[in-house]
Amino acid sequence: MNSFTFYNPTQLVFGKDSIEKLPQMIAQFTQGKKIMLTYGGGSIKKSGLYDRIMTLLSDFEVTEFGGIEPNPRLSTVTKAVEVVKEKGIDFILAVGGGSVIDGTKLISAASKLDNDPWDIVTRKVTPEEGVPFGTILTISATGSEMNSGSVITNWETNEKLGWGSPLVFPKFSLLNPEILYTLPKNQTVNGIVDSMSHLLEQYFNEADNSAIGDAMIAGVMKEIMKAGEVALKEPENYEARETLMLGATVALNGFMRMGYNGDWATHNIEHAVSAVHDIAHGAGLAILFPAWMTYVSDKSPERFAKFAEDVFDVDSSLSQQEKVDAGINGIRDYWTSIGAPAHLSDFEITEDDFETFADKTLFNGPFGNFYQLDKEAVMAIYQLAK
Structure with a gap:
């Protein structure tokens, strides 16, 4: 085998009661009250998960950012970064599958830089900090909920590239298998x-x-x-x-x-x-x-x-x-x-x-x-x- 160093700081909270632990999990990583909620096409609202989350976040000031695509697009991420900076967001909660989480990883890193987010993906710039974020997983597929990788699509140039950074391990991921039923x-x-x-x-x-x-x-x-x-x-x-x-x-x-x-x-x-x-x-x-x-x-x-x-x-x-x-x-x-x-x-x-x-x-x-x-x-x- 090659020599290696293993590192994975994500707290995985797994089981039927995992989502109810959301407020105390966030409190571990920020004292701020400004939360951005990122999600995809809106299925979390149809399933009732959205209402459940909003109840748990009742003590926070929540800014919603929906519409992250199945192949998350640079243009969408860039808009979210602008919102994070404008609102002074303290913590991001990604609710979805790998695409939402991948997009959120770039939002996290790019929100602490003045560069175009694509510069991070193409490795022209290396992020040195990120807005902390956690996830609630709704699709089991990519493993993005417990790794530091991300794939972003630049639809204008038809490029789809992977990137990663130790800064974008989720702080925590809440996994309830019941969410997959629908x-x-x-x-x-x-x-x-x-x-x-x-x-x-x-x-x-x-x-x-x-x-x-x-x-x-x-x-x-x-x-x-x-x-x-x-x-x-x-x-x-x-x-x-x-x-x-x-x-x-x-x-x-x-x-x-x-x-x-x-x-x-x-x-x-x-x-x-x-x-x-x-x-x-x-x-x-x-x-x-x-x-x-x-x-x-x-x-x-x-x-x-x-x-x-x-x-x-x-x-x-x-x-x-x-x-x-x-x-x-x-x-x-x-x-x-x-x-x-x-x-x-x-x-x-x-x-x-x-x-x-x-x-x-x-x-x-x-x-x-x-x-x-x-x-x-x-x-x-x-x-x-x-």
């Missing part, structure tokens, strides 16, 4: 794909020895897959929602990548697609990850064979290639079985876009830690996914 099916499916993709990105890593990580990743992935099938049939099955919620969190809070970085090429490939076509991140990953696996598998067949053994318990008597195929088909078939898309053409994306996508992925040159991809490789993966 999720639309497609959001549950996308969340399952997203969390599994994070595990896949880390399983295929650059380390010579990742035995502990392999075991943890395989175990979590198996439980997510089982719970996913149950939750889609029984949306109010608490145990299944509990497993999906915690599974998505630990999939990307650093626990699974101690001693290596993981690959992350598929995320880069997907970001180029959703930056142009604005499709859901999980949907894009469901299409592109099996294509990446197919393309890369012959470069390291022993790793892919081990994946099939670890996750799908394939018969040890199978040949190496049979194991490789079983692992790739296992992922593709599972995602298809739960209703995830399988082809770029499902979204009317054609080969005409592939070169544009590929050029966007290569803005910093070849990429991928497990296996480096150049333009020819990226184009081939898009072809496999068409």
Whole structure:
């Protein structure tokens, strides 16, 4: 394994009574009374969660900022930063899924600078402080509730880039699995794909020895897959929602990548697609990850064979290639079985876009830690996914 330092300061408050602890959690991080409430399209109002939160925040002066998009846009974040500065906001509460939380992370950091928020994303400037913020999670998918990463879309330039800073770990995240009961099916499916993709990105890593990580990743992935099938049939099955919620969190809070970085090429490939076509991140990953696996598998067949053994318990008597195929088909078939898309053409994306996508992925040159991809490789993966 590579040498590493593990750090994660986010307080995770998990369970049916977690949201009721909101006032005392905020009080740990600010004595101020000016709160900004960030959220997405308004589903929190339909579900009753908004009223519940506002009751808990009755002693605070709350400024609402809704409308953060599923792929959070720079223009929206920039407007929120202006409000934070104008109102002198003391604390931000992000209520939503990964997109709301990702957007809030940039709001937090950019509100302490005079620069364009995009300068933070493109690493032209490094933030040195941020407005403290916490989260109430409504979608289990990205793990953003317990990490320091964020992905922002610049719709004007069709760029979708990831960035991160130790300053933007949430101070706390409140997770109540009951909130997931009312999720639309497609959001549950996308969340399952997203969390599994994070595990896949880390399983295929650059380390010579990742035995502990392999075991943890395989175990979590198996439980997510089982719970996913149950939750889609029984949306109010608490145990299944509990497993999906915690599974998505630990999939990307650093626990699974101690001693290596993981690959992350598929995320880069997907970001180029959703930056142009604005499709859901999980949907894009469901299409592109099996294509990446197919393309890369012959470069390291022993790793892919081990994946099939670890996750799908394939018969040890199978040949190496049979194991490789079983692992790739296992992922593709599972995602298809739960209703995830399988082809770029499902979204009317054609080969005409592939070169544009590929050029966007290569803005910093070849990429991928497990296996480096150049333009020819990226184009081939898009072809496999068409």
